[in-house]
Amino acid sequence: MASERWDWAGGFGKLTTAGVEGTGSFGYRLAHFLASAGVAVFEVNRPNRTTRRRRGKSDPVDA
Known part of the structure:
Protein backbone atom coordinates (compact mmCIF):
# COMPACT_ATOMS: atom_id res chain seq x y z
CA MET A 1 0.00 0.00 0.00
CA ALA A 2 2.86 2.41 0.74
CA SER A 3 4.25 1.93 -2.77
CA GLU A 4 0.85 2.79 -4.28
CA ARG A 5 0.78 6.05 -2.34
CA TYR A 28 7.93 10.04 12.95
CA ARG A 29 7.31 7.08 10.65
CA LEU A 30 6.30 9.27 7.72
CA ALA A 31 9.34 11.50 8.24
CA HIS A 32 11.60 8.44 8.46
CA PHE A 33 10.10 6.92 5.29
CA LEU A 34 10.51 10.14 3.34
CA ALA A 35 14.08 10.74 4.56
CA SER A 36 15.08 7.18 3.65
CA ALA A 37 13.75 7.87 0.13
CA ARG A 49 -6.00 25.66 18.07
CA THR A 50 -7.84 28.81 19.06
CA THR A 51 -7.54 30.20 15.54
CA ARG A 52 -8.77 26.93 14.05
CA ARG A 53 -11.79 26.78 16.36
CA ARG A 54 -12.85 30.39 15.80
CA ARG A 55 -12.54 30.31 12.02
CA GLY A 56 -13.58 26.72 11.43
CA LYS A 57 -12.03 24.50 8.81
CA SER A 58 -10.49 26.43 5.93
CA ASP A 59 -7.71 25.95 3.43
CA PRO A 60 -5.53 28.86 4.62
CA VAL A 61 -5.53 27.58 8.22
CA ASP A 62 -5.37 23.83 7.47
CA ALA A 63 -3.00 23.80 4.52
Whole structure:
Protein backbone atom coordinates (compact mmCIF):
# COMPACT_ATOMS: atom_id res chain seq x y z
CA MET A 1 0.00 0.00 0.00
CA ALA A 2 2.86 2.41 0.74
CA SER A 3 4.25 1.93 -2.77
CA GLU A 4 0.85 2.79 -4.28
CA ARG A 5 0.78 6.05 -2.34
CA TRP A 6 4.38 6.77 -3.26
CA ASP A 7 3.51 6.23 -6.93
CA TRP A 8 0.51 8.56 -6.52
CA ALA A 9 2.64 11.30 -4.95
CA GLY A 10 5.26 10.86 -7.70
CA GLY A 11 2.58 11.58 -10.27
CA PHE A 12 2.84 15.25 -9.31
CA GLY A 13 6.57 15.38 -10.03
CA LYS A 14 9.75 14.47 -8.20
CA LEU A 15 9.32 14.84 -4.46
CA THR A 16 12.40 16.57 -3.04
CA THR A 17 11.13 18.38 0.07
CA ALA A 18 8.29 17.72 2.51
CA GLY A 19 6.92 19.41 5.60
CA VAL A 20 5.69 16.98 8.25
CA GLU A 21 3.86 17.85 11.46
CA GLY A 22 4.78 15.91 14.61
CA THR A 23 8.09 14.37 13.51
CA GLY A 24 8.90 13.65 17.16
CA SER A 25 5.71 11.67 17.71
CA PHE A 26 2.94 10.57 15.34
CA GLY A 27 4.69 11.88 12.20
CA TYR A 28 7.93 10.04 12.95
CA ARG A 29 7.31 7.08 10.65
CA LEU A 30 6.30 9.27 7.72
CA ALA A 31 9.34 11.50 8.24
CA HIS A 32 11.60 8.44 8.46
CA PHE A 33 10.10 6.92 5.29
CA LEU A 34 10.51 10.14 3.34
CA ALA A 35 14.08 10.74 4.56
CA SER A 36 15.08 7.18 3.65
CA ALA A 37 13.75 7.87 0.13
CA GLY A 38 16.04 10.91 -0.15
CA VAL A 39 13.41 13.56 0.57
CA ALA A 40 14.44 16.54 2.71
CA VAL A 41 12.03 16.60 5.67
CA PHE A 42 11.20 19.70 7.71
CA GLU A 43 9.12 19.95 10.87
CA VAL A 44 6.11 22.23 10.45
CA ASN A 45 4.20 23.84 13.30
CA ARG A 46 0.62 22.93 14.02
CA PRO A 47 -1.85 25.79 13.49
CA ASN A 48 -3.00 27.55 16.64
CA ARG A 49 -6.00 25.66 18.07
CA THR A 50 -7.84 28.81 19.06
CA THR A 51 -7.54 30.20 15.54
CA ARG A 52 -8.77 26.93 14.05
CA ARG A 53 -11.79 26.78 16.36
CA ARG A 54 -12.85 30.39 15.80
CA ARG A 55 -12.54 30.31 12.02
CA GLY A 56 -13.58 26.72 11.43
CA LYS A 57 -12.03 24.50 8.81
CA SER A 58 -10.49 26.43 5.93
CA ASP A 59 -7.71 25.95 3.43
CA PRO A 60 -5.53 28.86 4.62
CA VAL A 61 -5.53 27.58 8.22
CA ASP A 62 -5.37 23.83 7.47
CA ALA A 63 -3.00 23.80 4.52
